[in-house]
Amino acid sequence: MKKILLVCAAGMSTSLLVNKMKDAANEKGVEIEIFALPVSECDSVANEVDVVLLGPQVRYQKAQVDAIIGGRVPVEIIDMRDYGTMNGKGVLKKALELMK
Structure with missing residues (x-):
């Protein structure tokens, strides 16, 4: 299963975006793991x-x-506009394009 890591500061708004992205993935029938971590923990899943x-x-x-x-x-x-509007579909689309 593919995995998307969102890197954040504290994680409050980013966890909301993770949920929106998971909803978008479910709508598309895409099986994917999406999670968020602060920069200090990136190396644990690199x-x-x-x-x-x-x-x-x-x-x-x-x-x-x-x-x-x-x-x-x-x-x-992540595009600032997509992040600010919590555009889970748009951010998921970008992530899937980057993984091709």
């Missing part, structure tokens, strides 16, 4: 995920996450 998406509030830590992931999978910043 070898288990298929794509990493950073919340706009932690975009300044992209270089740090890139170093943790080591180029193994795509690391991208």
